[in-house]
Amino acid sequence: MVIGIKHSLMTPNIENDPGSKPLENGVTRREFVTRLGATAALMAGSVIAARELWQPHHFVPGFEKQTGLQLPSFALEKNKMLPSMAIAHGAEHEPTMRAAIGALGGMGRFIQRGDVVMIKPNVAFDRPPALAATTHPDALRAVAKMVLEAGASRVIVADNPINSPTGCFLKSGLTAVASEMNLDLMYPELSRFSPLELNGEILKNWTFFHEPFKKANKVIGLSPCKDHNLCHASMTMKNWYGLLGGRRNQFHQHIHSIVSDFPLMMKPTLVILDGMNVLMSNGPTGGRLSDVKKMNTIVAGTDMVAVDSYGYTHLMERNLDELTYIHKAADRKLGDSNWKDSSYKEVQV
Amino acid sequence: MINPRQLLTLRNTRRVAQVFFFGLFLFFVFVTDLRYLKGYPASLFLEMDPLVAFATAITRHTIYMGLIWSLLLVLPTLLFGRIFCNWICPYGILHHFTGWLMGKGRAEERERIESNRYKKLYGLKYVILIAMIAAAVGGTLQIGWLDPICLFHRTMTTAILPAINLFFPSSVYVQQYFHVGAWAIGFLLFILVGMNVVIPRFFCRVLCPLGAFLGTLSTAALWRIDRDVTKCVDCDLCLKNCEGASDPQAQLRKSECFVCFNCIEDCPEDALSFKFLPKLQNEITKPAVPARRAVLGTLIGLAFYAFGRASGASGRNYDKKVIRPPGSLEEKDFLAACIKCDQCIRACPTNVLQPAGMESGIEGIWTPILNMKIGFCEVNCTICSQVCPTGAIQRITIEEKTGTGSFAQEGPIKLGTAFFDHGRCLPWSMETPCVVCEEVCPVSPKAIYSHEVTITKRDGNTMTLRRPFVDPALCIGCGICEHECPVTDEAAIRVTAIGETRSRERRLLMDGGVTSAVRDLEKRER
Numbered sequence: 039m040v041i042g043i044k045h046s047l048m049t050p051n052i053e054n055d056p057g058s059k060p061l062e063n064g065v066t067r068r069e070f071v072t073r074l075g076a077t078a079a080l081m082a083g084s085v086i087a088a089r090e091l092w093q094p095h096h097f098v099p100g101f102e103k104q105t106g107l108q109l110p111s112f113a114l115e116k117n118k119m120l121p122s123m124a125i126a127h128g129a130e131h132e133p134t135m136r137a138a139i140g141a142l143g144g145m146g147r148f149i150q151r152g153d154v155v156m157i158k159p160n161v162a163f164d165r166p167p168a169l170a171a172t173t174h175p176d177a178l179r180a181v182a183k184m185v186l187e188a189g190a191s192r193v194i195v196a197d198n199p200i201n202s203p204t205g206c207f208l209k210s211g212l213t214a215v216a217s218e219m220n221l222d223l224m225y226p227e228l229s230r231f232s233p234l235e236l237n238g239e240i241l242k243n244w245t246f247f248h249e250p251f252k253k254a255n256k257v258i259g260l261s262p263c264k265d266h267n268l269c270h271a272s273m274t275m276k277n278w279y280g281l282l283g284g285r286r287n288q289f290h291q292h293i294h295s296i297v298s299d300f301p302l303m304m305k306p307t308l309v310i311l312d313g314m315n316v317l318m319s320n321g322p323t324g325g326r327l328s329d330v331k332k333m334n335t336i337v338a339g340t341d342m343v344a345v346d347s348y349g350y351t352h353l354m355e356r357n358l359d360e361l362t363y364i365h366k367a368a369d370r371k372l373g374d375s376n377w378k379d380s381s382y383k384e385v386q387v
Numbered sequence: 388m389i390n391p392r393q394l395l396t397l398r399n400t401r402r403v404a405q406v407f408f409f410g411l412f413l414f415f416v417f418v419t420d421l422r423y424l425k426g427y428p429a430s431l432f433l434e435m436d437p438l439v440a441f442a443t444a445i446t447r448h449t450i451y452m453g454l455i456w457s458l459l460l461v462l463p464t465l466l467f468g469r470i471f472c473n474w475i476c477p478y479g480i481l482h483h484f485t486g487w488l489m490g491k492g493r494a495e496e497r498e499r500i501e502s503n504r505y506k507k508l509y510g511l512k513y514v515i516l517i518a519m520i521a522a523a524v525g526g527t528l529q530i531g532w533l534d535p536i537c538l539f540h541r542t543m544t545t546a547i548l549p550a551i552n553l554f555f556p557s558s559v560y561v562q563q564y565f566h567v568g569a570w571a572i573g574f575l576l577f578i579l580v581g582m583n584v585v586i587p588r589f590f591c592r593v594l595c596p597l598g599a600f601l602g603t604l605s606t607a608a609l610w611r612i613d614r615d616v617t618k619c620v621d622c623d624l625c626l627k628n629c630e631g632a633s634d635p636q637a638q639l640r641k642s643e644c645f646v647c648f649n650c651i652e653d654c655p656e657d658a659l660s661f662k663f664l665p666k667l668q669n670e671i672t673k674p675a676v677p678a679r680r681a682v683l684g685t686l687i688g689l690a691f692y693a694f695g696r697a698s699g700a701s702g703r704n705y706d707k708k709v710i711r712p713p714g715s716l717e718e719k720d721f722l723a724a725c726i727k728c729d730q731c732i733r734a735c736p737t738n739v740l741q742p743a744g745m746e747s748g749i750e751g752i753w754t755p756i757l758n759m760k761i762g763f764c765e766v767n768c769t770i771c772s773q774v775c776p777t778g779a780i781q782r783i784t785i786e787e788k789t790g791t792g793s794f795a796q797e798g799p800i801k802l803g804t805a806f807f808d809h810g811r812c813l814p815w816s817m818e819t820p821c822v823v824c825e826e827v828c829p830v831s832p833k834a835i836y837s838h839e840v841t842i843t844k845r846d847g848n849t850m851t852l853r854r855p856f857v858d859p860a861l862c863i864g865c866g867i868c869e870h871e872c873p874v875t876d877e878a879a880i881r882v883t884a885i886g887e888t889r890s891r892e893r894r895l896l897m898d899g900g901v902t903s904a905v906r907d908l909e910k911r912e913r
Contacts, residue, residue, distance in 0.1 A: 064666045073664060077465055077607045084461050088440070093449035096772075096782040099716045100889040101797045240897065288897035 104243040106233035111305035112257040113340065120147065121383040123339030125348065128387030131176035131314055131336075132183070138310070138336040139184060141383040148308050149256055151189030156196065156254035157181060157221075158306075160261045160277045161210050163323050164201040170317040171324040173260050175211035177312045177336075181260055182219050193219075196250040197280040198226035224250055231283045238299030239366070240292045245283040259309040259342065263333075263353045265321030269293045270361050271354050272322045273346040274309040275300050298366035301342055301373050311337040311345050313353040343373020344380045397648040401473065405480045412477035416543045417559075421736040421770055428453070430730050432477065432536045433776040437461045437604075438516075438597045439537070439726055442530045443777050445523040446723035451778035461604065468605035472591060472598055473630050473645035478535035479591050479598075483630060486583035496627060502587055503629040505640060509592045513676040514684035516599035521688025526719070527695060527750045529688075531727030533596050541753060544733035545742055546573030565761055566732065567741045572753070592632055592643070602642035602674055612639050612650065613665035618658035625650035625659060634671075635659060642674040691749075700748025705893070707883035709747045710757040710803045710864065712740060713764060714772040714783035717890035718747070724779035727753040731771035731780055737762035739866065740771060754779075757802065759866030759882055760875075764802060766829045766865060803864030804886035804895055805834070805857050812855070812879035818844050820852040824868035824880050834861035835868060835880075859886060859895055 065073075116122075124141035128134030139145050149155060159173030167174050182193050195216055199206035203225050207213045216223040224230065230249035236242060251257070261277035268290055269276065278300040279286065289296045313335035320329045333353050339345045343364060350361050358364060358375070368375035412432055419429040430453065433439055440450050440457035450457075460471055472479045487493070494502070515533060522529045531537040545566035550573070552559040566572075582589035591598055612635055625635045628649035633640045635650040651659045700706065701718045712731055715721050732740040732755050739762025742753040755771070757764060769788055772780040783800070786792040790799035805824075813819035814837075828835040837853035844850055857880070864882045872878035886895035 065664055070664060073607075074609065077609050080604075080607050081462055081465050084465075085458060087444075088450055088455055088458055091444050091448065091450040092455050093451050093778065096452070096714075096778065098783055098787045098794075098797070098800070099714065099720070099781060100800070100887075100891065101787075285892060285894070285897075288894070291897050 104233065104235070106235035106243050107246070107248065108235055109246075109251065109303060109305075112255070112307045113305040114148065114307060116340075117143070117147070121381045122341055123337065123344055123348070123377060123380050123382040125382065125384040126336045126338075126387060127334055127385070128336075129334055130387075131174065131312075132180040133387050134314065134334070134336045135177065135180040135310070135338075136184065137385050137387045138338040141385045142308075142338055145184040145188040148258075149185050149188035149190050151191075153188075153190045153256045154192045154194065154254045155185050155190045155256045155258060155307075156194045156250045157185070157258045157260055158277060158280065159195060159197055159210075159212060160264075160272070160280060161197045161203075161206045161212055162200045162280060164199075164205040164209050165324065166209055167211050168315075168327060168330070169324045170262055170315040170330040171264065171322065172206070172210035173212065173262055174312055174314065175215045177260060177310070177314070178212055178215045179219065181258060181310065182215070182221055185258070186219070190256075192222060192253070194222045194224055194250045194254055196224035196226070196247060198247050198283055199280065226283065228283075234282075234303070236299065236303050238295075238302055239370075240295040241299040241303065247281045247283060257304070257306040257308075259304075259306050261309070261311060262315075262317065263311055263313045263349050264317040264324070265319050265329075265354065267321060269297055269363060270356070271346070271350050273349045274311050274342040275346050275363065275367070277309075278304045294362040294366055297363035298370065298372070301367050302370070306342070307340075309339060309342045309345055311349045311353070313337060313349060316353050318354065339380070339382075341373045341380060343367050343375055344377040344382075347375045348377040396652060398652050401647060404474045405483070408475045409477050409480045412539070416540065416548070416733070419544075419730060419733045419774060421734070421768075424734065424770065424773070429734075430728075430774050430776040431456065433540065433726070433728050433730065435460050436534065436536045436597060437464070438530055438534055438600045439777060441600065442520065442523045442528055443724055443726075445520065446526060446528050447720070447778070449778075451724075451776070452782065453776060460601075464601050464604045465607055465609075467610045468608040468641060468644055468646050469598065469601045469631070470646045471601055472595075473647040476535055476597075478539040479588075479595075479645075481539070482580065482583055482588050482590050485580050486587040490584045490587075496624075499628070500623050500626040503626045503632050505632045505634045505643065506586075506592075507675070508586075509632060509643060510675045510677075510680070511593050512595050512599040513602070513674050514680050515594060516596040516603075517676070517681050517684035518688035518691070519596055521685040522692045523688075523723075525689050525692030525696075527692045527722050528724060528726060529691065529750070530596055531725070531753065533594055534726065535590070535595055535597055537726045537728040540733070541727060541729040541742070542572055542576045544729045545569045546576065548733075564738045567758065568744055568753075569742075572742070588630055588632070591630075591645070599674070605641055605644070606672055606674070608641060610661055610663055611641050611665055611670070612644060612646075613660055613662040614639065614669060615658045615660070616669065618656045620656055620658075622655065624653050624655060627653050639670045640675070641670055641672060695748055695750040698748050700746075701750065705884065706746045707885070708756060709743070709751070710759075710866070710882060710884050711887070711889065712755055712757065712771045712780050713769065713788050713800045713802060714775075714781045715889050716779055716781070717892075721754070721779050721889075722747070722750045724777045725751075725754045726777055726779075728776065729753065729755065730774040730776065731755045734770045734774045735762065736768060736770065737765055739763050739870075757866060757882075759869035759878070763867040763870040764865040766863070799830070799863050799888075801863045801886055801888045802866070803882045803884045804859050804862050805864065805866070805868050805880050805882045807855065807857065808877075808879050808881065811874050811877065813873070814852045814854045815879075818842065818850065818852075821873065822853050822855050823871050823873060825853075825855050827867045827871045829865060829867060830861055830863055832861065834858050834863070855880075862886070 120143040124138045126138035165171040231245045232248040234246035264272040266272040313333045316333045317324045415429045434453035434456045437457040440454040630647040631643045631645035633643035740755045741758040743756045786794045809815040813821040825835040837855045841851045866882045868880045869878040
């Protein structure tokens with residue numbers, strides 16, 4: 039507390055103590071030295087503190103130089119023996135998911151014993167699974183099961199939704215899957231964000247949901263396949279939007295540039311596009327069952343641009359020419375916009 | 388004939404100092420004006436105020452530029468005690484003088500002695516100080532409510548000078564200045580001055596947090612008033628003119644002593660002296676603050692911070708009217724640095740700066756905000772930032788403000804963004820040509836541009852006029868469009884805080900975002 043500076047040695051004299059002999063002014067030598075010393079120390083201390091804390095120059099608020107972290111790559115080295123993309127058709131989530139991953143060489147190709155795996159679902163909205171606006175709980179369950187079977191020591195599930203995080207995770211059914219399978223569900227608390235630095239087309243410095251990546255050494259993007267009002271479609275590339283914080287509503291000013299910056303920002307181990315039920319219209323929120331079409335397909339791969347190009351042409355059933363962000367990304371060699379060029383395998387359950 | 392040597396008393400020396408420092412304060416207040424400022428250190432009293440330096444060091448972890456001058460007061464206080472209070476402090480001098488003028492100074496001797504005895508109430512200022520420091524530890528700076536220098540500057544700026552100018556037009560301003568809520572600040576002065584009738588030096592003894600701060604420092608003072616008990620006859624005459632109510636007739640309360648030396652001069656027995664390291668046995672050395680009241684003060688301060696912050700005015704629920712002066716820190720930092728001294732408001736040549744009411748929450752009362760109805764921010768002016776003692780408004784240059792010269796890469800400082808209200812705009816809704824806003828827009832290329840349109844009027848005839856638009860990438864939020872709009876009660880174009888550059892969270896356009904006008908500008912520069 040700021041009040042009071044104690045003179046511990048100013049108390050009455052003790053006769054035989056040499057320091058306690060009174061001086062002319064009635065103060066003992068010890069008290070004299072102590073009081074003088076205390077005041078001198080306070081004076082010196084305030085000068086030193088003032089000099090230490092002194093800010094002699096101004097700065098311009100809001101224009102400080104920004105720095106941030108660089109995200110490492112979570113991608114594996116290219117494997118020429120195995121396909122880089124797999125398309126599986128089937129009626130149920132788990133067998134179809136297993137078929138897709140199996141076609142890529144199995145989860146063991148991507149996950150080793152002891153790995154900490156971050157699974158990034160898209161839980162942007164407070165919607166039930168049937169409306170296909172969020173990653174389906176069956177998809178998360180299937181992927182988490184395979185990852186754990188491959189020996190992962192820990193699975194983190196994290197997203198920064200548009201709607202209230204607790205509501206989104208709860209009503210999308212992912213909270214239930216996380217507690218059932220003992221996954222580590224990480225909410226987007228402010229303290230879990232750090233500034234990210236990127237030399238993107240438009241994304242330079244932005245606050246990033248960093249906490250999951252401090253622990254994880256493998257990253258799997260698990261996204262639904264959705265219509266989007268502004269950028270036409272939200273698939274595995276746009277899924278990484280949910281790792282950013284701050285004023286994301288500004289992204290719409292340059293949406294195709296931003297989405298094409300995502301494959302530069304995030305180099306995942308694997309991406310999975312859940313095309314079992316596709317949100318064909320009124321995206322990205324949906325709202326009616328009639329917006330959803332059953333497509334019974336899972337696409338998995340290491341190149342998110344290729345996976346999305348398949349999704350847009352074969353699941354959304356649209357013309358790829360209009361999907362500007364795919365071409366922006368391909369032009370910058372961040373992926374292949376022609377999925378047929380990649381080594382792919384198509385399987386039927 | 389009076390012997391000149393008799394005039395050279397301690398009391399008269401002090402009076403000379405009081406007149407000098409009071410005059411210096413008034414001089415600084417007067418020259419805080421674009422016409423007169425030149426190089427005068429107009430905020431020197433604020434910069435010397437150790438409570439300002441101490442409290443901003445807590446909230447900002449720095450001592451901003453001129454606040455280093457606070458050492459000029461800290462060091463002598465550690466040697467002699469609260470000499471500031473009765474020799475230098477203009478607000479203390481005001482209370483000293485008015486107290487003498489209005490009552491106790493002219494009362495009968497016994498009454499005066501009784502009015503200068505120490506009262507338990509005088510411990511309140513320490514609780515106030517503790518609460519303000521606790522609030523500062525939380526992150527909100529509230530010393531400005533009662534710090535005497537801030538309080539006096541604020542009162543002079545918002546109430547006294549405009550009042551003088553009302554009675555004597557053009558004596559202070561070329562055109563009358565207005566300050567929102569000036570009546571409250573003005574009345575507060577009258578209440579505080581009037582309290583001298585009840586208790587002499589009421590403000591200084593009971594409320595002053597700076598006095599409490601200096602009182603705490605003076606615990607360590609080496610020179611102190613000492614009473615020779617062998618000479619003292621217990622006449623209590625030393626209390627007759629005791630300014631601090633520090634009980635020199637009994638156990639001296641050093642932390643209350645204003646070092647006015649009246650007691651020494653009033654003592655008929657020569658029992659009192661100002662001595663180097665006297666014995667402390669006859670003193671009450673520490674400020675009298677019961678521990679539980681100190682704890683209560685701490686809780687009140689922390690609660691003030693927490694409740695204020697939790698009200699959201701500096702967060703998601705920020706008010707569109709909280710448009711801060713150019714160079715201001717982002718809002719939370721601003722609330723941690725602004726002492727509500729209103730020097731910026733005094734210096735502002737357009738009267739656009741106004742003391743806030745509740746716009747920025749309970750924490751931001753009397754901090755500066757721009758009111759475009761009253762004024763506008765002059766592009767080539769940074770005078771508010773020059774007089775800000777704490778760096779709440781950083782001392783920016785014109786180049787930094789306008790984004791020119793070596794600051795061209797960063798671009799201009801923006802205070803907000805202008806938006807049209809089509810329903811109130813003459814060419815948009817009322818078949819009437821106007822675009823004054825475009826005319827006065829000071830940036831180049833203009834942020835306000837217009838397109839010519841031919842419209843069919845109510846009577847069926849056609850007319851051609853220009854309809855204005857805003858380019859948000861170019862608008863700096865200076866507010867002259869709003870100020871000059873002919874729809875003067877609520878302008879058809881109004882600036883709101885969004886888009887201000889001081890906070891990355893409050894920008895409107897994404898970094899790197901450009902509009903066609905900006906692209907044109909870049910092309911031309913190439």
